[in-house]
Amino acid sequence: MKILIVEDEPQMLDNMRQSLVREHYTVEAVSSFKDANDKIGLYEYDCILLDIGLPDGNGLELLQNLKKQGKEDGVIIVSAKDSLDDRLTGLDLGADDYLPKPFHMAELHARVKAVVRRRNFEGNKLVEAGNVTIDPESRNVLIEGEEVILNRKEYDILMYLITNKTRLVTKAALAEHVWGDHIDQADSFDFIYSQIKNLRKKLEKATIQVEAVYGVGYKLEIDS
Known part of the structure; x- marks a missing residue:
């Protein structure tokens, strides 16, 4: 399964990438709105881990762009912004899940697996x-x-x-x-x-x- 991480905090991005690679995912990672927008325009992913607060743009706009292009990539919003408005907006725009920081990597893995199962295998474990x-x-x-x-x-x-x-x-x-x-x-x-x-x-x-x-x-x- 192929994952895209969109995260501007270097240590967090590196921790997430290493953790997911150990779980045998193919992982791509970017730290800016522009690079993320380029990636989602060119490639497809099983799941995108999307930070909202990027230095050069809003992650929710990336989510909008993804849906405008008719793409079916799964999206989990991963952000320190844990207000109800941000969460509801993201889900209304088509995000599959919302994971507020800080979080344990085990929970991140579980959320990713759930999104991939739901989107690719109708929720089945086998x-x-x-x-x-x-x-x-x-x-x-x-x-x-x-x-x-x-x-x-x-x-x-x-x-x-x-x-x-x-x-x-x-x-x-x-x-x-x-x-x-x-x-x-x-x-x-x-x-x-x-x-x-x-x-x-x-x-x-x-x-x-x-x-x-x-x-x-x-x-x-x-x-x-």
């Missing part, structure tokens, strides 16, 4: 596709009850394809979501092929397949 069952909490992958060991990138690719199982996923979108926003500066996406090849081998007994669409990207096919 994700099922064909005869494959995934526990995002433990990152365990089972095929008909038998555990399959995936490396981090293989797992992230599989989860992104399952999250977008009705869509054709471009190579660029897949690379960006799994490896981070700066991947758009890469000369090619050849490094994806080996991960996809290994993932296909490990899914041989599964009733789902990763299908390549020549020149475009990949799509998850689920046998009925």
